[in-house]
Amino acid sequence: MTATIRPSFRQKLSAALAETWLRLLNISRYPGQLALEIIIPIVFAAMPMLLGRATAGANAAANFQANTGTSNYVAFLLIGSNTFTIVSSAFWHIAYWLRFEQETGTLESIYLTPTTSMTLAGGVALYSVVRGLTSALLAYILGCLIFRVDPFAGDVLLALLFILIGLIPLYGVAFLFGALVLKVKESNALVGLMQWVVSFLMGIFYPVAVLPPLVRLLALLFPPTWMVNGVRSALLGMGFFFGKWYLDIAVLMAFALSVPLLSFWAFNRVEQGVKRNEGMGEF
Amino acid sequence: MQGQVRIDNLSKTYHTRQRKGLFKSEEKRVEALKGVSLEIKPGEVFGLLGPNGAGKTTLIKCLTTLLLPTGGEAWVNGYHLTREANQIRASVGCMLMGERGLYWKLTGSENLIFFGALYHLSPSARRRRAAEIVERLNLGDIADRSVETYSSGQKMKLAFAKALINDAPLLILDEPTNTLDLPSARELRAVVRELNASGKTVIYTTHIMAEAETMCDRVAIVDRGEVLALGTAAELKASLGREEVIHIEGVISAQAGEAVQRLAGVSRAVRAAVDGHTQLTVVAQDQRALLPRLIETLTAHDAVLQKIVPEEVTLEDVFIARTGRTLADDTWVK
Numbered sequence: 001m002t003a004t005i006r007p008s009f010r011q012k013l014s015a016a017l018a019e020t021w022l023r024l025l026n027i028s029r030y031p032g033q034l035a036l037e038i039i040i041p042i043v044f045a046a047m048p049m050l051l052g053r054a055t056a057g058a059n060a061a062a063n064f065q066a067n068t069g070t071s072n073y074v075a076f077l078l079i080g081s082n083t084f085t086i087v088s089s090a091f092w093h094i095a096y097w098l099r100f101e102q103e104t105g106t107l108e109s110i111y112l113t114p115t116t117s118m119t120l121a122g123g124v125a126l127y128s129v130v131r132g133l134t135s136a137l138l139a140y141i142l143g144c145l146i147f148r149v150d151p152f153a154g155d156v157l158l159a160l161l162f163i164l165i166g167l168i169p170l171y172g173v174a175f176l177f178g179a180l181v182l183k184v185k186e187s188n189a190l191v192g193l194m195q196w197v198v199s200f201l202m203g204i205f206y207p208v209a210v211l212p213p214l215v216r217l218l219a220l221l222f223p224p225t226w227m228v229n230g231v232r233s234a235l236l237g238m239g240f241f242f243g244k245w246y247l248d249i250a251v252l253m254a255f256a257l258s259v260p261l262l263s264f265w266a267f268n269r270v271e272q273g274v275k276r277n278e279g280m281g282e283f
Numbered sequence: 284m285q286g287q288v289r290i291d292n293l294s295k296t297y298h299t300r301q302r303k304g305l306f307k308s309e310e311k312r313v314e315a316l317k318g319v320s321l322e323i324k325p326g327e328v329f330g331l332l333g334p335n336g337a338g339k340t341t342l343i344k345c346l347t348t349l350l351l352p353t354g355g356e357a358w359v360n361g362y363h364l365t366r367e368a369n370q371i372r373a374s375v376g377c378m379l380m381g382e383r384g385l386y387w388k389l390t391g392s393e394n395l396i397f398f399g400a401l402y403h404l405s406p407s408a409r410r411r412r413a414a415e416i417v418e419r420l421n422l423g424d425i426a427d428r429s430v431e432t433y434s435s436g437q438k439m440k441l442a443f444a445k446a447l448i449n450d451a452p453l454l455i456l457d458e459p460t461n462t463l464d465l466p467s468a469r470e471l472r473a474v475v476r477e478l479n480a481s482g483k484t485v486i487y488t489t490h491i492m493a494e495a496e497t498m499c500d501r502v503a504i505v506d507r508g509e510v511l512a513l514g515t516a517a518e519l520k521a522s523l524g525r526e527e528v529i530h531i532e533g534v535i536s537a538q539a540g541e542a543v544q545r546l547a548g549v550s551r552a553v554r555a556a557v558d559g560h561t562q563l564t565v566v567a568q569d570q571r572a573l574l575p576r577l578i579e580t581l582t583a584h585d586a587v588l589q590k591i592v593p594e595e596v597t598l599e600d601v602f603i604a605r606t607g608r609t610l611a612d613d614t615w616v617k
Contacts, residue, residue: 005373011403018400022386022393029388029429105383109445112347112384113401114373120401275351277297279344 007114015115019123020130023097027131037085037135042143045081048205049074049147068207070236075153078143079235080204082136083228086163087170087198089132090125091191094174097124099187107280117271118264121178125171133163154235158245162234165252166227172259173223179263179270202228207238223255286322286358287453287484288329288346293319293355295341295508315341317508318355323486328479330499331488332598334608338508339488340379343457346486347377360453373402376451378459382438384445387431391422391441394430395448402449409448416444420474435462443471447478454478455486460494472498492599504602511605520596526550527570528600529577531563532590539563539584546580548573555609560589566604 007015027033052060052073065071101107110120144151177194181187201219203211208219208229219225226241230248233240240248274280295316300308315338323329331339344350346359348368357364360374385394392413399409417426422444425437433441439462446454456475460468475498479485489495495502496516504512504519512519535554540563544552551566563581567573570593581588603609 005370007403011405014406015400015403018397022389022397025393026386026388104387105380106386108349108380109384109398110401111349112372112375112377112379113398114369114403115401116369272351275349276353278299279350 005114012115012119016119016123016126019115019120020127023093023124023127024130034131034135037131038139038142041078041081041085041136041139042146044084045074045077045143046147049077067210069238070232072149072153072236074147074149075144075151075236076232076238077205078140078147078149079232080202080228082140082143083163083224083231084199084202084204085136085139086132086167087202087224087227088195089128089135090167090170090174091177091194091198093124093128093131094121094171094178095181095187095191098178098181099185102182102185102280111280117267121175121267125174128171128174129167154237156235158234159231161249162227162230162252165249165256166223166230169223169252169255169259170227172255172261172263175260175263175267179267182267182274183270198222198224201225204228207232223252223259226252226255287325288321288323288357288359288486290319290321290342290346290357291355293342293345293357294353295345295350296353315508316345316352319505319508319510320355321503321510321513323484325484326479326482327500328475328485328487328498330495330502331486331505332490332492332495332499332502332602333488333505334490337490337505339505340457341508342505343377343379343455343486343488346371347375347379347455348372349379373449374451375453375455376446376449377455377457378443378446379455379457381442381458381461382433382435384442385430385438388429390429391426391433391444392417394441395444398445399448404449412448412450416447419447420444421470436464436467439463440467440471443474452482453484453486457488458490459487460489460491492597492602496598502598504598504605506602506606506608512601516598519598519601523566523596523601523604526566526568526596526604528594528596529565529567529570529574530590530592530594531565531577531581531588532557532560532592534587535561535563535581536584536586539581539586542580542584543577546573546576551604551607553603553607553609564600564603564609566600 052064056063061071061073064073068076070076098107101110141151181190201222202224203219208216208225211219226248229241230252232238234245242248293316296312296314299311299313301311302308319342331342333339341350345352345364346357348364348371351365359371362370362374364371389397395413395416396409399412404412417423420440420443422440425433430438430441439459443459446456460471463471475485475487487498499516501513501515502519503510512522537554540552540554543549543563543565548568549565553564555562565577578588599609
């Protein structure tokens with residue numbers, strides 16, 4: 001019953017799903033963490049929401065409409081904070097996966113098997129998507145109920161399409177980041193820094209139109225910016241970057257094709273470099 | 284290609300940083316393997332014997348594709364080390380890192396089933412195989428408990444179980460009896476012998492001389508990244524020629540040891556601390572003729588002698604004769 005020397009696509013998929021299942025089993029042993037993940041984005045959105053009410057009072061909605069194209073600032077902020085939850089999950093789960101396995105010694109164990117790092121990464125990404133999306137959706141619905149806005153106003157299916165297509169380049173960027181973690185053998189400070197940069201660039205509390213021109217250009221090179229703007233435009237009717245939804249989707253698809261290729265190339269290079277020198281187990 | 288594993292002039296050099304304080308460090312080049320060549324025959328238990336830091340684990344990490352060698356070539360189960368790395372990983376069962384290679388939040392069975400999936404076994408095959416291994420290694424009582432509740436020895440047993448999940452023709456076991464109590468170590472060795480008898484080739488690394496002697500068909504003595512000697516235990520012992528070994532225990536100063544080393548007929552005299560006293564191992568041509576001069580020299584240097592035992596040559600004596608050190612002394616590769 002020796003392992004298959006040349007595995008089929010189905011066997012590779014089965015290995016990736018086993019990786020997803022392992023992560024889900026592991027997190028199921030920390031139930032409190034899941035509950036916190038639903039509360040955090042609501043608290044995160046509530047702070048600017050309450051600040052807005054405190055400073056603009058009864059005119060908050062009108063002022064917001066004038067600057068952003070929608071008066072529903074509650075949903076705007078909830079969408080921003082929950083999309084950020086998905087983005088943040090991607091970075092945390094990929095970076096922490098590699099770092100945690102390196103520190104506990106299991107990274108060498110899985111590298112001893114014929115399952116490639118890309119297959120494993122696929123399994124971890126699927127776990128991260130399941131966890132991140134579930135938390136974000138539950139937090140969004142709960143937040144809408146708490147702040148009394150309709151969570152299903154607008155084109156929900158189009159919003160989901162932006163999220164699903166946006167996830168591909170998002171995990172591409174996360175793997176690029178994972179390569180960096182493997183190289184510098186550090187995750188916490190890097191993810192901490194990245195979270196601030198990402199939240200600033202993708203505009204979780206404001207539309208990127210208010211950013212200075214050069215920073216806006218930088219923000220538009222970042223796939224999550226298109227994802228969050230697509231979701232807001234689909235649900236709140238704010239306006240797509242190129243006017244039409246399919247043009248914005250086309251941009252996200254271009255990212256979806258190019259970013260994973262770049263990240264796999266970078267990850268593979270770093271992996272080979274580590275194997276040439278100290279090995280995967282050194283941390 | 285005849286051997287199950289063929290290693291041809293394999294070398295591994297890497298760069299590390301030697302810390303010199305809070306912020307200062309300097310780069311250091313480490314030659315972990317220096318042109319190792321050897322062949323492992325199908326069906327044999329092949330021992331890699333050497334002190335900690337000798338290069339055994341580096342060699343194993345290269346053979347299991349965890350590390351890329353700097354030079355040389357190797358074939359494992361007929362697959363080329365760098366060109367067919369995935370095939371090598373599929374055809375080798377490896378116990379490396381001991382208890383650190385397990386997911387502690389998962390149960391023993393969950394760990395085995397997960398690794399079965401990574402070896403591309405079908406869902407039913409991985410469950411069946413995990414159950415077979417649990418039964419064979421008597422892990423039934425703990426298989427459904429999370430690994431974090433296991434004792435160190437139980438974790439080692441599970442790590443060994445993990446190496447069996449893909450039922451590979453080649454098993455690579457890196458110090459598998461570390462942290463095991465004596466009965467568990469004996470039990471594990473018995474399973475390794477059974478597996479070998481069923482046709483599996485085993486590479487077994489250890490720094491315990493007696494273990495290498497009893498377990499292995501052939502042994503390579505490794506030190507400072509080089510294979511110093513290779514053969515059956517009997518061949519290696521015979522390589523000392525007419526030399527014999529005397530173990531002396533007591534309080535023996537370094538000067539006394541050096542004085543013994545200078546005696547005519549003494550090839551090596553190595554001091555080591557053993558259980559709170561000093562042991563002097565003397566490799567000499569004719570112990571009967573040497574003994575009176577030996578005692579005279581030691582007492583002249585204020586040595587307190589508790590025991591003088593002329594002994595049969597062991598693999599450790601071979602190591603001492605080749606390196607001037609005991610297996611208990613860690614090797615610091617330069």
